[in-house]
Amino acid sequence: MEASQLPSEVWVHVFGFLSTADKLNIRSCCTYFQTLVDHWSLWKGNTVFLKRLCASTAQFWTTLRRRKIKSVVVQRANLKEWKHLVLSLPNITTIAVEACFDVKAYDILKQFQHLKSLSIRRCRYGQELADCIGHLQKVTHLSVCEMHSARRTEVINAISKLSHLTSLFYHEGTCPIPRQTLHVMLNRLPHLKHLSLKMGTQLGSLPDDYFNLSKTKSGSQGDRQDGQTGLTSLELLDYMDPTLSEVALMCLPSLQSLLVDYRSRDVLSSRSHLKTWLRVLPKLNHLNIAKGHPLGAYASYIPDTVTSLALRQVMMQPEDLKALGKRVPGLLQLHFDPCSYNCGSSIGEIPRSFPLLRTFKMRHYGVSDREFSNLKQLKYLERLEILDAKEPSVHLMEQIQNLQVLTNYRIQIVYSLNPREPIACYCTYC
Template sequence: MAPHLVRTAALPSELWVHVFGYLSTTDKCNIRSCCRYFKAIVDHWSLWKGHTVVVRKHCAYTGNFWKILCRRKIKSVVLRRASLKEWKQLAISVPWLTTIKVEHCNDVKCFEILKQFHNLKRLSISGFRQGLTDTIGSLQQVTNFSVCETQLVPRTEIINAVSKLSHLTSLFYHEGNHPIPRQTFHIMLKSLPHLKYLSLKMGTHTGSLPDDYFNISKTINGPQEGQQVGQAGLTRLELLDYMDPTLSEEALKFLPSLQCLSVDYRDRDVQPTKCHLKTWLKGLPQLAVFNIANGHPISSYADSIPANVTSLTLRHVTMERKDLATVGKQIPGLLHLHYDPRSRNGSSIGEISRHFPQLRTLRIRHYNVPEREFSSLQHLKCLDRLEILDACVPTAHLMELTNKLQVLTRYRTQIVHSQNPREPTACYCTHC
């Protein structure tokens, strides 16, 4: 045995597993090719927790590939136009899968194989052109379901399939170009008593939906002792492709238990319609997470943001310096901020430390930000992580800026120069 391999093998395998845990997927694969010893260690299941494997059509998957998935105890898979052969082999190799995303599959026989995954909890379907079979409804163990971009499938069939998943706690319904009609919406939710997270693609709509669109408590459980009339169990609501006045000003008063609200507006341009966010926010006393993309200028609703919000996302929103001050007064205890306003002149970055002194995480762009303002982030004494959104390949200038900031903060803040990779199983519609 070569001397360097003797020294390598002399170290406990647990130590190598710990070290390799800090590596990226690419680096682990490179290390794996060094020797048999490292190959066995890299395939340890603990190094692949949360990892997602993408299985594609027309790829030559060998028997060794399926054995590796088995050794790594892979629990999350994306099936991208995969054939029936790959489906069957997957069920044999990793029957313990908990997360499956199906993209562009038109073979109904494939969905029958889903019954073999008894531990399946998260199921996502997109690009399906045929009817959803009764197979979907039979998967009672599924708690998180996403349906998106199905074509030529009647809405009633989709609703019926979703309604059979009675244990859902999370539903992403990103279907069609129009909101679900109120009566149909309530019928669906009647069958989902455990639902906590709802994401809806609103689409185009003329006028407002009924005020009681979210008044579903009586439909679901009936009034409970001490419960407000109309209160539902939802704690997280996401509205995509939204535009006022699709929902009325009174729409969210029936959801006082909301802890997270995300609204992704259809257009970036300022709209002449009244901003309903101002009224919505006043009726959400438990809101802790607030995410906005596009839409109205923040001045339309800044003074209505609940004081207990600890996480705020503002993407492509028109903001003035005075608006940042207003938001700071409303939520002085903010801990997490994603700040990406429409204007990128960097003129307000220097105000962040003054208005949000307790920030722990901050996501910003460095484009056109003066060095003096960038350096002012040193005053965020609690900042653990700074993410630069427009620096996948950091320039020499940016590296110089971040190095100076690291020195000023005595290296207490982790600075990330690129965004985290998108979760492969996430729906492509979601932006907030």
């Protein structure tokens, strides 16, 4: 039977189950499949990496338009190439600018009338960037990463003009944003929900009211009148106690997600401010901790509202995991990646401590056959991700097959992790 005898809708539905690589292979089979594979519904959410734009053919741009590509990563483009891009794909909504050294190119960004998400990383600063940002009034998601420029204040002032901004990743510089500058920015971003900051080095502690706007004088047009931020998600990268005080997060009772990525594991548990922060976050449901204090320093302070927990390169003892299970027995998602492989034996404690898990991320190294097969006791487990099995061994494949049989194949087991989101900041964990 010829391919054309089946309705095109059937083929498009089948192609929807294929990976990007498989779709490209199918596309090369014949012109009929080429047309079907380019159907826009098969490329929703797809991000295209653009290099050497001037070398791209007219057919290449036609194909991208046919697929209705909305998200691109533009690498090392000059002014001429940017002009070519805005003419070829004027309806782009998401752009990641990478290694752009032609500061005049920033002005072209204003010509993308539908731009909602912008990521600028490892690029050259200039007044042109600040001028450009201030004009992108439709942008709701902005990421600025690894710029290292003396023009920080100018850029922050420009960001403050984006009144529709809901998400901001500001990972620039080697020290925290000054309190007054941060307050001015937060006051003028009434819709901001997600804030990610790279804290960097800091001599001494920041003021207690670093996130508290109640004492900040307002009055400028667009400033908040209630003195409160609307943040529901906060990320602190490259952090080290006691940069923020013990009461720094008391003014953020609506926080639902907190990520603290410590600069190192060489910290004293007696100086942990995390345990104090956790006491004043009654709505917290996502907690992500990397390195820093041993789990025992704050395990008994984690709110029972937390349903998603990530522990990456965190020092812990078996008894810490038991204490954690008593605090959050209703945990649904767990990313368990301790800093030492001798914690492999703790895997056996997981089903008893967190019986309701739906998603579990773990390392396989050091886990015995018995401990691995005992994961069958997680009756509600839907997805298991193995973090250290990019090329799984024969032994691991046998363990996986055995677990699948024991659970009647109800668990999706992933050992080839999804690649980093193309437009994500380099500093951000997946």
